Amino acid sequence: AAEPPVDENWVDRILSGIAMDARAGRRIPFESPDPHVDLAITEGAVRGLTRSAENAVPGLLVGRCRLDGDVTQAGAPIRIEIDASALHGQSIPKVAAELRAEVDRGLRAHTELNVIAIDIAIKDVREVSSWAGESR
Numbered sequence: 001a002a003e004p005p006v007d008e009n010w011v012d013r014i015l016s017g018i019a020m021d022a023r024a025g026r027r028i029p030f031e032s033p034d035p036h037v038d039l040a041i042t043e044g045a046v047r048g049l050t051r052s053a054e055n056a057v058p059g060l061l062v063g064r065c066r067l068d069g070d071v072t073q074a075g076a077p078i079r080i081e082i083d084a085s086a087l088h089g090q091s092i093p094k095v096a097a098e099l100r101a102e103v104d105r106g107l108r109a110h111t112e113l114n115v116i117a118i119d120i121a122i123k124d125v126r127e128v129s130s131w132a133g134e135s136r
Contacts, residue, residue, distance in 0.1 A: 059087035
């Protein structure tokens with residue numbers, strides 16, 4: 001009776017975040033030595049890349065991902081903001097650091113973004129039984 005009520009809408013929030021990530025969003029250019037070549041990646045692809053970093057961090061579920069800054073200008077400073085949920089009993093600073101490192105590695109390997117910060121907010125702590133289908 002002393003525990004706060006369970007938020008039944010957490011899955012809906014995650015699914016709406018995934019739907020937002022599926023949209024292409026802004027076009028992020030790559031620099032090219034050939035002025036006739038126009039290379040780019042979409043903001044949605046970068047959010048998908050960011051979201052996929054959760055696979056390297058057992059028990060973590062990435063929710064909303066945002067790119068803050070002018071991604072349409074090559075070299076502009078960009079801040080990545082990530083909301084995530086963790087399993088009860090995990091060290092939140094440890095899983096946040098692991099996610100930050102994995103996101104940084106992925107973005108450096110696949111984009112030319114000038115990422116100045118990767119901010120991670122652990123919004124929810126879940127019990128193992130509430131992690132539907134989680135086997136990690």
